[in-house]
Amino acid sequence: MKSLLVLFSFHHKNTEKIANVFAKVLDAQIKTPRQIIPEEIQEFSLVGFGSGIYDAKHHRTLLELADKIPQVTDRKAFIFSTSAVMGKDKVSEDHSILREKLQTKGYMIVDEFACKGYNTNSFLRYLGGMNKGRPNAEDLKHAEEFAQNLIQNLQN
Numbered sequence: 001m002k003s004l005l006v007l008f009s010f011h012h013k014n015t016e017k018i019a020n021v022f023a024k025v026l027d028a029q030i031k032t033p034r035q036i037i038p039e040e041i042q043e044f045s046l047v048g049f050g051s052g053i054y055d056a057k058h059h060r061t062l063l064e065l066a067d068k069i070p071q072v073t074d075r076k077a078f079i080f081s082t083s084a085v086m087g088k089d090k091v092s093e094d095h096s097i098l099r100e101k102l103q104t105k106g107y108m109i110v111d112e113f114a115c116k117g118y119n120t121n122s123f124l125r126y127l128g129g130m131n132k133g134r135p136n137a138e139d140l141k142h143a144e145e146f147a148q149n150l151i152q153n154l155q156n
C-alpha cells in the first residue's frame with residue numbers, strides 16, 4: 001500500500017508529532033501541501049490529510065490542495081487534526097470542509113483522527129496557553145493504534 005501524508009503544522013508543530021507516528025507505522029513520506037504536484041497524488045492508494053484546526057477548519061493550503069487535485073478512482077484517504085477544543089460533533093464539523101472536498105474528488109474517507117494540541121493563540125499566550133504538553137505520550141499511542149487499525153482494516 002503506497003501511502004502519503006500531506007501535512008501543514010505551524011503553531012506548535014502539534015500535528016507534525018501525530019504525522020510522524022503515522023509515517024512510521026504506514027511507512028509513508030510526509031509532504032506539505034505546497035510540495036505536492038496535484039497530478040501525482042493518484043499514485044498513492046492511501047493519503048492522510050492533516051493540519052491543526054484554525055478558525056474551525058483545516059489550514060487553507062490543505063483546502064486549496066483539495067480543490068486542485070484531479071478526480072481519483074479507487075483511492076482511499078483519512079483526515080487528521082489537532083485542535084484546542086475537542087468533542088465528537090466539533091471534530092466532525094471542523095473536518096467537514098476538507099472531508100466534502102475530498103469526497104467530491106472521489107476519495108473514500110476510511111477514518112478520521114483528532115486529538116488536543118497545545119494552543120497559545122490570541123489572549124491565551126498571556127495565560128500560559130491551554131493543553132500544555134499535548135499531544136502527549138498517550139495521544140501518540142492512540143495515533144499509533146489508529147494507524148495500525150488502518151492497515152489492518154485496509155488489508156481485510
Ligand SMILES: Cc1cc2nc3c(=O)[nH]c(=O)nc-3n(C[C@H](O)[C@H](O)[C@H](O)COP(=O)(O)O)c2cc1C
Binds near residue numbers: 013116117
Ligand atoms: C490562528 C489560530 C486559530 C485557531 N483556531 C482554532 C479553532 O477554531 N478551534 C480550535 O479548537 N483550535 C484552534 N486553534 C488551536 C490549534 O488548532 C491547535 O493549537 C493546534 O494543535 C495547532 O496545530 P499545529 O501546531 O500543528 O499548527 C487555533 C490556533 C491558531 C494559531
